[in-house]
Amino acid sequence: MTDFKMTRRKALGMALATAGAMMTSPAWAEVDFSGKTIEWIIPFSAGGGSDTWARFNAPLLSKYLPGQPTVVVVNEPGGGSTKGANLFAVRAKPDGLTLLGTSGSTQFPYLLGDPRVKYEYKDWKIAMAAPTGGVVYTSPSTGVEAVADLAKLKGQKLTYASQGATSLDLVPLLGFKLMGLDVQHVFGFKGRGDGRLAFERGETNIDYQTSSAYIKNVQPLVEAGQAVPLFSWGVLDEAGTIVRDPNFPDIPSFPEAYEMLTGMAPEGDDYDAFVAFFIAGFPAQKMAVLPKGTPDDIVAAFNAAFETMKQDPEYLANKQAVLGSYEQVTGGKAEGLFEMGTTISTQNRKNVVDMLGAHYGVKLGE
Known part of the structure; x- marks a missing residue:
């Protein structure tokens, strides 16, 4: 252990x-x-x-x-x-x-x-x-049309608008790395709202928003076919395990998405490090x-x-x-x-x- x-x-x-x-x-x-x-x-x-x-x-x-x-x-x-x-x-x-x-x-x-x-x-x-919570989503330009297509992101060049490597965007940085996704993190954005606007302009093709911002600003993009939800960061259950966010019951949690990509549940030191920053940044x-x-x-x-x-x-x-x-x-x-x-x-x-x-x-x- x-x-x-x-x-x-x-x-x-x-x-x-x-x-x-x-x-x-x-x-x-x-x-x-x-x-x-x-x-x-x-x-x-x-x-x-x-x-x-x-x-x-x-x-x-x-x-x-x-x-x-x-x-x-x-x-x-x-x-x-x-x-x-x-x-x-x-x-x-x-x-x-x-x-x-x-x-x-x-x-x-x-x-x-x-x-x-x-x-x-x-x-x-x-x-x-x-x-709080958050949802990661991507552009349909990646060929991903639904959560089931998550594996299509493997090997693609992805771009993410980041506030900085030691900001709250450290969670997606560690998460994407753990998943083996090839993501370029473009630093210097002032907030997640700016990151969303960069996504809407087509400057980036993967992003996340906190739950309230996702519901308000990204869900309309999803309904318009301009964004595809991939996974939520999840929430902690009473045992301290990451499970699906009840606000997004149809979207897999990060551990579920990881297993969809790799065929196995996440574990090891790198995952424990991700969980430490996930808890500090969300639950x-x-x-x-x-x-x-x-x-x-x-x-x-x-x-x-x-x-x-x-x-x-x-x-x-x-x-x-x-x-x-x-x-x-x-x-x-x-x-x-x-x-x-x-x-x-x-x-x-x-x-x-x-x-x-x-x-x-x-x-x-x-």
């Missing part, structure tokens, strides 16, 4: 144990934030996805935390999110008055051992995790964490507030537009995602870093 598979099993056990503890412990009821202001640090500029996510959740968190404190979002951009995370690690006190919102862009440098990272995820306490893409040393009763209060707010009419009315079809998670499930999304073996990290340096000229920290 590889280190990462052991971690997934450990994380599942932790999730179940934590869930049980939360169900039996009322200690959070003694926490009171009356008259306090809580700063929710977002290590990105205003207006982006993480900022939008935090500003959607902040007033609801305020409503359901004990004492109804004011929750304000504070943007600390820089260093691809490492600046704000570093500041949080140094300055935040364990009194519940400072919360950090992370994303895959915060997790990836940590997993890669980027020297800019001065924070240690294992010191922090998870309060909530927000998953555990955004996380709200509290600083080192935060007492358990304060952590429980945040968990309870995030869980309770999910029944609020305002939340229910607006969550689809902000979160898509994925539900934010707390408690044991969040603990499991936190553990899996911030763990990679030393050897797998080295393999990925060496590959990025050798094939893409990536020097971490520059």
Whole structure:
């Protein structure tokens, strides 16, 4: 059993144990934030996805935390999110008055051992995790007309619009490589929306979009015969296994697509490395964490507030537009995602870093 598979099993056990503890412990009821202001640090500029996510959740968190404190979002951009995370690690006190919102862009440098990272995820306490998903699609110009034609991509020259080798586009980079597809990654695109436009212009012939963007912007292309869905990245089941995304039940998951291409299920160190970054970028893409040393009763209060707010009419009315079809998670499930999304073996990290340096000229920290 590889280190990462052991971690997934450990994380599942932790999730179940934590869930049980939360169900039996009322200690959070003694926490009171009356008259306090809580700063929710977002290590990105205003207006982006993480900022939008935090500003959607902040007033609801305020409503359901004990004492109804004011929750304000504070943007600390820089260093691809490492600046704000570093500041949080140094300055935040364990009194519940400072919360950090992370994303895959915060997790990836940590997993890669980027020297800019001065924070240690294992010191922090998870309060909530927000998953998402994504779908890979191709152009019918490749000769692919349906998922069953996936093997036709083997041997073809494919082009993908990427935001960068260490961005969230590291997941498709590792996935395509694992599948043995010949994909040229063109770096420098500012976002997945720009990547989709390049696809529509015929500049690229393979792309992926997060689930909400796929439904809104790519599904019409599919219906018009201008795009062909190949596979989703998938979601994690309760055992930590990647399965079909319930939002796309007719589209195979990445492991299914891999097996369609190779005739065998994915396994080995390269697959474990892919899974580590997949979890950090999708099932555990955004996380709200509290600083080192935060007492358990304060952590429980945040968990309870995030869980309770999910029944609020305002939340229910607006969550689809902000979160898509994925539900934010707390408690044991969040603990499991936190553990899996911030763990990679030393050897797998080295393999990925060496590959990025050798094939893409990536020097971490520059």
